[in-house]
Amino acid sequence: MNDKDRVELARKEYDDLQLNSKIDLNGGETTVGRVSQVNDKPTGEQSFVVTDKYCPTSASIEQRNQVKEVTVIYRGSSFELSSDAAKDWLLNDIPTGIQVANGGGAVAMPQLQSSAETLKNAMELYPNAQVFVYGHSLGSMNAQYAVSDLSDKESSRIAGGFFYEGPNIYGVLSPKQQATADALTKLNKLFNYVDSKDLVPIGYGSGKMSVGNVIRVNSQKVGLIDQHMWGGYEFNKDGSIKATKEGSLQLAKYRVTQQLSAIDMMRKNFMKSGGGLSSSEEIFLDASEAMAITQGMKQTINGEIAELKQMYTDGIKNAGDLWKTTRSNAENTGSHLSYGECIEALARGNATESSIVREPVREYEEKLAKATKVSRNYDELLQKIGDSIKKQLETDEELANQIRSM
Incomplete structure (x- = not known):
């Protein structure tokens, strides 16, 4: 759940x-x-x-x-x-x-x-x-x-x-x-x-x-x-709540613990026959454990990414505000100068729209894109593991019946 x-x-x-x-x-x-x-x-x-x-x-x-x-x-x-x-x-x-x-x-x-x-x-x-x-x-x-x-x-x-x-x-x-x-x-x-x-x-x-x-x-x-x-x-796509980094970490720990406990119980039920685990059962359990751990890691980084997005969004806004304030102060100080002359004077001090806004914003956007890519990679991995589990159940009717009866 x-x-x-x-x-x-x-x-x-x-x-x-x-x-x-x-x-x-x-x-x-x-x-x-x-x-x-x-x-x-x-x-x-x-x-x-x-x-x-x-x-x-x-x-x-x-x-x-x-x-x-x-x-x-x-x-x-x-x-x-x-x-x-x-x-x-x-x-x-x-x-x-x-x-x-x-x-x-x-x-x-x-x-x-x-x-x-x-x-x-x-x-x-x-x-x-x-x-x-x-x-x-x-x-x-x-x-x-x-x-x-x-x-x-x-x-x-x-x-x-x-x-x-x-x-x-x-x-x-x-x-x-x-x-x-x-x-x-x-x-x-x-x-x-x-x-x-x-x-x-x-x-x-x-x-x-x-x-x-x-x-x-x-x-x-x-x-x-x-x-x-x-x-x-x-909520995120996996049903996890959008929370702070600390909250996401705590919930991820709980989720993984609960899932691994359920998988361990399933393992014990499989072993009740006394003949050990079949190859299909081993593959299914290994894939299920991999799914649980990967889901937990994904939930953990959801909190990290949410904080990064907020930090980068704030950074982009602050950069724009800083440029507006810098330009306004320059215009007030050099009220006898034209707008172009004020901008030129700021540029001589390396205070340009490019240095204050465009370059930081580009850096923020690049970092955000990397974080988003990591999240997508986890989604792709989870999809592959899920497909593997589904395929195992489709090809082994006895295993599927065992799972349904638990």
């Missing part, structure tokens, strides 16, 4: 999800699972527990033991005039916002506490599942608090936490909760997405601790509400 998929999944929290609702992404190409729990608590917490196969709380322990993946999604604040909105804003958003602004508070708000109970309950119900946690806005705060309130044993089952456009609640946490958040962050399992053009995600200053790696999104400016609702997010 890439960044774009995860945003699509997080958006589901605002859908009218019911028990057994199927959670599909990419127009049905990817199925996450089915809604096995719908929570609407007195605290105002609204959340959904999605399991890889429909398995409600009433299912037997044998059935629940077979669930391998659980996704807990926390819904954000309600904007409608209702009791839900009152609970969200008056009992949770505003008090927690004040705590964040003041650097912390003595007690977490009720909805944060009930959200922690939801996550723990889901982990207890499905004891063999790896767990993913999502939340947006108020849901982000709920998700941040929930993962931070886990025991060491429980937190070892967290496979990923993705929090979008919510305030930084790190200061609200107890020292023990902060230690849990720190450990999961260092393991590169938690990601806190922040659009600086959105007014809601406060508390993320330079050097401030946070629940998760802060991913600063390189966003477009859109309307106030749209900005908060992912409207400014942009």
